[in-house]
Amino acid sequence: MDQRGSHSTSALLWVALAAPLFGCVHPGAGPRAPGPEGPGGGPPGEALPGDSTQVGGAVGDTVAGDELAAPTAAASNAAALKESAAKEVAELIEFMTEQDAAPLLTAYAETNGVDGVAKILVRLEPSKRSKLISELRRTKPKEVALYVDALARAAVEASLTEQELRDEANQVVESWHKAAAEGDRDGYLGSMTPEARFLGTDSAERWDMTQFTSYVEEHFVPGSGWTFEPKERVLLISASGTTAWFDERLFSDSYGELRGTGALERVEDVWKVAHYSMTFTVPNDVAGDVVDAVGRSAQ
Numbered sequence: 001m002d003q004r005g006s007h008s009t010s011a012l013l014w015v016a017l018a019a020p021l022f023g024c025v026h027p028g029a030g031p032r033a034p035g036p037e038g039p040g041g042g043p044p045g046e047a048l049p050g051d052s053t054q055v056g057g058a059v060g061d062t063v064a065g066d067e068l069a070a071p072t073a074a075a076s077n078a079a080a081l082k083e084s085a086a087k088e089v090a091e092l093i094e095f096m097t098e099q100d101a102a103p104l105l106t107a108y109a110e111t112n113g114v115d116g117v118a119k120i121l122v123r124l125e126p127s128k129r130s131k132l133i134s135e136l137r138r139t140k141p142k143e144v145a146l147y148v149d150a151l152a153r154a155a156v157e158a159s160l161t162e163q164e165l166r167d168e169a170n171q172v173v174e175s176w177h178k179a180a181a182e183g184d185r186d187g188y189l190g191s192m193t194p195e196a197r198f199l200g201t202d203s204a205e206r207w208d209m210t211q212f213t214s215y216v217e218e219h220f221v222p223g224s225g226w227t228f229e230p231k232e233r234v235l236l237i238s239a240s241g242t243t244a245w246f247d248e249r250l251f252s253d254s255y256g257e258l259r260g261t262g263a264l265e266r267v268e269d270v271w272k273v274a275h276y277s278m279t280f281t282v283p284n285d286v287a288g289d290v291v292d293a294v295g296r297s298a299q
Contacts, residue, residue: 082112082116082119083119086116086119086120086123087123087240087241087242089104089108089120090120090123090124090239090240091242092104093105093120093124093128093132094124094128094239098131098132098134098135099135101132101135102132102135102136102139102140103139105117105120105121105132105136106140108120109143114143114146114147114149114150115150115153115154117147117150118147118150118151118153118154119154121133121147121151121154122151122154122155123239123241124239125239133147133148133151161241162237162241165237165241165244165266166235166237166244168271169237169246170233170235172191172264172270172271172272172273173230173233173235173246173248173262173264173273174230175191176188176191176192176273177228177229177230179191179225180220180225180226180227180228181225181226182222182223182224182225183220183223184220184222184225185216185217188216188220188225189209189212189213189216191272191273192209192272192273192274193209193267193272193273193274194209195208195209195274196208196209196272196273196274196275197274197275197276198212198276198277199276199277199278200278201255201258201278201279201280226252227252227253228250228252228258228260228278229250229251229252230248230249230250230260231248231249231250231251232248232249233246233247233248233249234246234247234248241266242265242266243264243265243266243274244263244264244266244271245261245262245263246261246262246263247259247260247261247262248260248261248262250278255280257281258278258279258280258281259278259279259280259281260276260277260278260279261276261277261279262274262276262277263275263276
């Protein structure tokens with residue numbers, strides 16, 4: 001099969017799959033007003049006027065009082081939808097070749113502009129983003145400067161968003177440990193995804209949520225559970241902003257220092273613990289003795 005034909009067919013397939021995410025794609029069509037008549041009351045497909053405060057009536061009509069709340073809410077919802085679409089398209093592109101992804105971005109730009117494309121680019125892994133920009137430079141040499149400028153602006157916004165996401169994720173882990181110390185069963189288990197896994201310090205402690213829920217119910221009473229105090233944590237966020245992973249140093253009165261590693265998933269704008277593993281830390285100079293002791297206990 002001709003490789004170029006393969007790329008073209010694949011690109012069209014990806015565009016078809018992604019179309020519901022950004023309200024296009026109609027070859028040759030520019031931005032269109034949503035709905036059968038559009039917010040401005042114009043015919044289907046008519047471009048919207050720039051004044052976002054107009055709702056109904058002719059262009060230039062004054063909208064006053066509580067009616068201003070409608071466009072404000074609509075603008076807020078539209079912005080949220082665009083952010084969500086950008087995340088989903090970025091996740092799609094991570095699995096695509098640059099040759100297939102470039103026309104998808106071009107189509108996306110028709111309805112969302114270069115700033116919309118930049119919100120996708122900034123979420124990609126650096127190597128993927130670099131390759132895609134190179135492909136755009138090859139196929140769209142006149143437009144690529146606009147993409148790069150918009151990307152620079154989006155990077156500033158994204159850096160703030162990434163820090164906010166990191167802060168939120170850290171707070172979820174802190175609250176999760178606090179719920180365990182307080183024996184708060186609902187708060188503790190409610191902070192985990194339905195498919196979460198928990199690995200304890202014993203080799204037999206490999207639990208899915210059904211098994212782990214039973215274990216928690218056996219050990220938690222109101223006001224008392226188990227206490228592992230976080231002392232230090234390194235937490236990283238994925239480029240898409242939907243997953244995070246971390247490692248941390250823990251301290252227990254009973255066991256001393258331990259290590260925890262985990263992963264979080266952002267579900268409906270809330271971080272949830274999807275995986276956690278707790279292990280004892282063993283100094284290298286006594287590792288042999290520990291291994292021998294573990295071996296004897298297994299006999």
